[in-house]
Amino acid sequence: MSILTAAADVLRCFSSTRHDVTVTDLVTLLGMPKSNASRLLRAMRDEGLLETVGDSKRYRPALLLAQVGQLYRFAASLIDRADAVVGCASNVIGHTAYVSVRRGTEIIAVTAHPGRHALRVVTSIGDRIPAFASSTGRALLARLSDEDVRALYKDGFTAPSQTAPRDIDELLARLAEVRSAGFAESHDEAVRGVHAISVGVGDPATGDEVALCISFPAAMVEPGERLAIINSLAEAAAEIAALTQDKRFFPLKLSLSETAP
Amino acid sequence: MSILTAAADVLRCFSSTRHDVTVTDLVTLLGMPKSNASRLLRAMRDEGLLETVGDSKRYRPALLLAQVGQLYRFAASLIDRADAVVGCASNVIGHTAYVSVRRGTEIIAVTAHPGRHALRVVTSIGDRIPAFASSTGRALLARLSDEDVRALYKDGFTAPSQTAPRDIDELLARLAEVRSAGFAESHDEAVRGVHAISVGVGDPATGDEVALCISFPAAMVEPGERLAIINSLAEAAAEIAALTQDKRFFPLKLSLSETAP
DNA sequence: AAGAAAGTTCCATTAAATGGAACTTAAGTT
DNA sequence: AACTTAAGTTCCATTTAATGGAACTTTCTT
Numbered sequence: 001m002s003i004l005t006a007a008a009d010v011l012r013c014f015s016s017t018r019h020d021v022t023v024t025d026l027v028t029l030l031g032m033p034k035s036n037a038s039r040l041l042r043a044m045r046d047e048g049l050l051e052t053v054g055d056s057k058r059y060r061p062a063l064l065l066a067q068v069g070q071l072y073r074f075a076a077s078l079i080d081r082a083d084a085v086v087g088c089a090s091n092v093i094g095h096t097a098y099v100s101v102r103r104g105t106e107i108i109a110v111t112a113h114p115g116r117h118a119l120r121v122v123t124s125i126g127d128r129i130p131a132f133a134s135s136t137g138r139a140l141l142a143r144l145s146d147e148d149v150r151a152l153y154k155d156g157f158t159a160p161s162q163t164a165p166r167d168i169d170e171l172l173a174r175l176a177e178v179r180s181a182g183f184a185e186s187h188d189e190a191v192r193g194v195h196a197i198s199v200g201v202g203d204p205a206t207g208d209e210v211a212l213c214i215s216f217p218a219a220m221v222e223p224g225e226r227l228a229i230i231n232s233l234a235e236a237a238a239e240i241a242a243l244t245q246d247k248r249f250f251p252l253k254l255s256l257s258e259t260a261p
Numbered sequence: 262m263s264i265l266t267a268a269a270d271v272l273r274c275f276s277s278t279r280h281d282v283t284v285t286d287l288v289t290l291l292g293m294p295k296s297n298a299s300r301l302l303r304a305m306r307d308e309g310l311l312e313t314v315g316d317s318k319r320y321r322p323a324l325l326l327a328q329v330g331q332l333y334r335f336a337a338s339l340i341d342r343a344d345a346v347v348g349c350a351s352n353v354i355g356h357t358a359y360v361s362v363r364r365g366t367e368i369i370a371v372t373a374h375p376g377r378h379a380l381r382v383v384t385s386i387g388d389r390i391p392a393f394a395s396s397t398g399r400a401l402l403a404r405l406s407d408e409d410v411r412a413l414y415k416d417g418f419t420a421p422s423q424t425a426p427r428d429i430d431e432l433l434a435r436l437a438e439v440r441s442a443g444f445a446e447s448h449d450e451a452v453r454g455v456h457a458i459s460v461g462v463g464d465p466a467t468g469d470e471v472a473l474c475i476s477f478p479a480a481m482v483e484p485g486e487r488l489a490i491i492n493s494l495a496e497a498a499a500e501i502a503a504l505t506q507d508k509r510f511f512p513l514k515l516s517l518s519e520t521a522p
Numbered sequence: 523a524a525g526a527a528a529g530t531t532c533c534a535t536t537a538a539a540t541g542g543a544a545c546t547t548a549a550g551t552t
Numbered sequence: 553a554a555c556t557t558a559a560g561t562t563c564c565a566t567t568t569a570a571t572g573g574a575a576c577t578t579t580c581t582t
Binding site for chain 2: 569570571572573574579
């Protein structure tokens with residue numbers, strides 16, 4: 001086992017509730033001998049990975065890590081990152097997941113991860129669907145203000161199915177729901193029997209916005225699994241939002257009726 | 262020499278112009294054997310320090326580093342506080358503001374708030390500039406004793422421009438001015454046509470020190486506005502100094518010639 | 523399909539990491 | 553101020569990992 005493993009473990013000790021570590025912290029958290037902990041922290045400081053707080057025995061991440069971490073944002077584009085987390089979620093859940101972007105009033109899938117189930121939703125990359133009549137679309141439209149949405153749909157629209165919004169007021173009401181709940185949902189809208197759950201996230205630095213979506217046959221998913229899907233999507237999106245410091249991100253807020261069995 | 266040294270060297274290869282590295286990049290940049298480079302990159306990926314770009318042979322910083330780097334700001338809460346007040350000042354004034362730290366004889370920008378004006382100073386985070394030849398640098402050097410400054414520059418330096426200090430004595434004279442005035446100022450030093458005003462502040466509890474800076478095109482700012490900038494910066498820094506009980510803080514003291522119209 | 527360039531694996535040699543114990547320093551306690 | 557305990561550092565023989573040259577494989581180029 002390389003010392004790199006130990007060094008990475010040290011980095012993983014840091015969290016929002018632990019901004020610095022000491023020798024004894026490492027002993028208790030990682031179960032390593034005091035001697036190792038002492039030398040490792042010093043070595044990491046000497047290499048510029050950590051720095052001591054003042055001249056105390058406390059160590060915290062150093063500037064180098066802040067700089068390299070900053071680069072991660074640019075190195076991995078928003079779509080790449082969204083694709084990575086959504087692919088992971090798809091693997092766990094087994095249903096089809098994809099990443100979409102909005103261009104005007106249309107939604108375009110940019111990456112897809114087909115599910116493992118025999119009955120699965122197949123989304124082809126590049127397909128265009130109307131934004132107002134899909135969960136991905138509403139997840140992204142919810143990031144706009146109501147007046148921006150009205151401006152976008154100043155010529156109105158016609159609902160393609162029973163469950164899609166009929167007019168702009170109905171659309172705005174559903175966008176308000178998306179904002180308060182933290183996710184968008186559709187069933188039987190674009191395709192009969194298909195249920196979809198989406199969460200939107202953006203990167204203020206580049207202006208990009210994407211929707212993460214998991215789509216599945218409505219008949220196949222029980223309430224508990226639906227909640228699991230919502231949770232995993234929201235978690236994945238929240239991770240990205242934290243990274244990009246997305247201020248327009250709507251965190252998950254499950255209502256009582258949602259959380260009840 | 263530990264493998265940590267090599268790993269830290271790899272991290273230092275990343276920059277705003279190099280978002281990912283390959284085996285051959287390391288061979289040329291660090292002069293290490295191909296075999297080492299290959300194994301090192303793989304090991305760093307296995308430990309979660311790097312990730313491969315798609316399934317190519319390119320490596321970039323991984324999420325772990327982004328997360329730990331993010332913590333740096335909060336660990337060094339002084340930076341966070343400075344960023345908040347400086348961002349506020351930038352909003353009011355409309356010019357570019359940033360927070361910098363000193364590492365030896367170099368100054369590194371850690372956070373930036375771009376101005377609103379069409380002609381604005383753009384500072385990229387992570388850029389290194391010489392401390393003696395910048396307002397941010399002198400704001401921080403002024404917090405040292407003259408003998409510490411002499412020790413730091415025992416090998417001397419060469420002025421990069423006409424308006425920068427020529428030698429150590431000239432630098433010390435300008436640091437004395439900074440201490441009595443309560444702010445540092447530069448024009449045409451790092452970049453022609455750019456004027457900058459900085460104030461330094463520290464936190465005795467952690468030993469951290471930062472410079473708050475507002476930077477603008479020299480041609481754009483009239484004497485009155487310059488005074489407003491000095492005042493807002495000094496006020497913001499004084500607020501932090503009061504909070505941290507910074508005893509080495511130099512309060513604003515405008516001379517008669519400054520206050521006169 | 524041949525050639526070149528980039529990356530990986532192998533292996534004996536060299537160098538670093540390990541963990542227990544002794545030692546030093548810092549922080550309470552009486 | 554002397555005592556006690558906790559926290560951190562250094563030492564050393566042993567174990568384990570890193571090194572770099574060369575052979576090998578993959579990938580790109582013409």
